[in-house]
Amino acid sequence: MNKIWLIARREFLNRVQKKSFLFATILIPLIFPTIMAVLVYVAKKQNEHETKEVIYYVDESNTFVPDTSRFTFRKFHGPLADAKTAFDHSKDYGLLFIPPFKLSDPSGITLYTKENASIDDINNIESLLETRIKDLKMKRMKIGQKLLDSLQTDVKIKTIQVTEGGKERSSNSIVMAGIGMACGILMYMFIFIYGAQIMQGVIEEKTSKVVEVIVSSVRPFQLMMGKIIGLGSVGLLQFSIWIILMTTLTFGVFGYFGIESPQHQALQQISADAAAQQAAVSSKALNLINEFLSLPLGYILFCFLFYFIGGYFLYGALFAAVGSAVDSPAETQQFMFPITIPLLISYLSLFMFILKAHDSPASVWLSIIPFTSPIAMMGRIAFGVPLWQVLLSMSLLIAGFVVTTWIAGRIYRVGILMHGTKVSYKVLVKWFLQKG
């Protein structure tokens, strides 16, 4: 046990003291908010300085009421032919021609532009006209504006989840799916990035031939576990730093550019009565926050850490076994397949159905089978998973991790001392069966 700790500590320090670790740990969370900041900045600048495009219009129907939020409309008095000549000589964006038309069948409306008009622009003008025509139709039917306004209603469905104890809990599937997705992706990335590092480390020890020196002092199993634990700690440390840095920086960026983060808005909402419109927006954000806070966050965090560590160990040992079997990273391909497949299945299922139908039999099974459970269960956990399923899944994960570590350990102990053998699955089985 003492030696596993020594090895884990060595691995941990090796990685953490490297400059590349420092760069990755500090730069990646910096890059993300920086990109956001740049985008936000550019968008803001553009909004400030953008001059609206000018569209001339010839309205022979006498119905058009220009809306200047997007374009500057200028009425051209005169026939279309003159308008066209004038437009040809100008540097303006477009010329809109509205012939007299029947309300029931508006046709012949044409937009002339010098460049291809974007779909956005066309949609904008179309909806402008459609609204206008709708209003005219309503007027013809003698429906007053008051009546029109009163017809507008905004329906919001509140979802309440009834838990087994009969307690009611308001739920918001967007928040839950968001948590599920974030946890699932993080898990997938973590297992792959750090699994690959374990594998690389084992190959390095094997090719530099330091391994035989080491295993004369420690059991191969201790070496393998020390490596897995050491690298796992690096991963946990790195992710913790990322999360802390990213949260801080993202809020910093939001704050600086005056874009209110949901939390910020919520606070404002609480502190002062804002204008009615803002209140509506804020209350929506506030709801999201409340939904988020009403989730059993401690429980979710616990589950995340459990599956994070469990999944990492389950796959980490397998990655170590693959590393031990080969002489160079190029040879790992053929053995990576069985490791990649369950991870890929659970990752794809996460998006294809787990987040959408978290209680479907397939989702439940994937979240119980040890190889897929770390990702699948995290996709479901926020929605609320029956306790028996969680306990079953967790026990199976522990059992699975013990089994894979045992199998991997048996392959590893033989593999690390083999050089220049052509390894196939058959050889791996032979190694596994070989006596101590």
Place this chain on the structure above:
Amino acid sequence: MEALTATNITKRFTNHVALDKVSLSIPEKTIFGLLGPNGAGKTTLIRIINQIINADSGEIMLFGEKLQEKHIGEIGYLPEERGLYKKLKVGEQLVYFAQLKGLSKKDATEKSKAWMRKFDTVDWWGKKVEDLSKGMAQKIQFISTVMHEPRLIILDEPFSGFDPVNAQVITREILELKEKGCTVIFSTHRMETVEDLCDHVVMINKSQKVLEGSKREVKETYKTNAYTVEHRGSFSITSDIYELTEQKKLGDTMFQSTIHVKNKISPNQLIRELTTVTEVHSFVEKVPTMSEIFINLVKGGNNE
């Protein structure tokens, strides 16, 4: 006392038997040659002694005790396939290896510094291994093998990769360690090293022990009762007592002959016989070299 005794060690791998009931005993404070052609089972035996793998059957006693986990710190092993962590600094590496052998961090640091001073390499302490030359790295590797003061040192082809100067440094070090009371197991193909250094030898061929004993005993056993004689004037007598197997001309009248003695007669008797037929200039008993014994045994084994 015996430093190590192995009794009936057998190890099977899936397709072949690596060691077949091999027994041997290694006297304390000696340099012990473990010989044998490639694939004979030497490395397997060494790995069993290092507890890297376990024997299927048989028993190993180390300094009078059954081999067990605590003995790891008493053995220093320099494998044939050896290396160091390339990215790790020399000092950190030595301390780490010693810690794995069970030393405290403080002890490990002190001892690695002492050894590096001894080899005049203290300047390398903060250097990464990848920046060292091959010879430098080999020295560091040797330090890592012996710095935890093991009582049994196992060296597998220790001189490969050393230039003659460094090889001499290491040889001196090995002899010094022996003086201090260490037992050294030497596994090598280089018979001249065996000739120079080893007190005892064991030879393994095709998973079985084919030879064991002190170097003198072995040579005594394998001597062919042949004598090399330089003489003036040729002769060609074959008698019941001796047989002339080879005679070649060295100069105008000088010849060198190899004579095999058939019966048990003393060298004196032979000289007496010879002086009657020729003028003897030199007379040497032909003692087989380790290399000859090795080749004989391996070839003999193959002819079976």
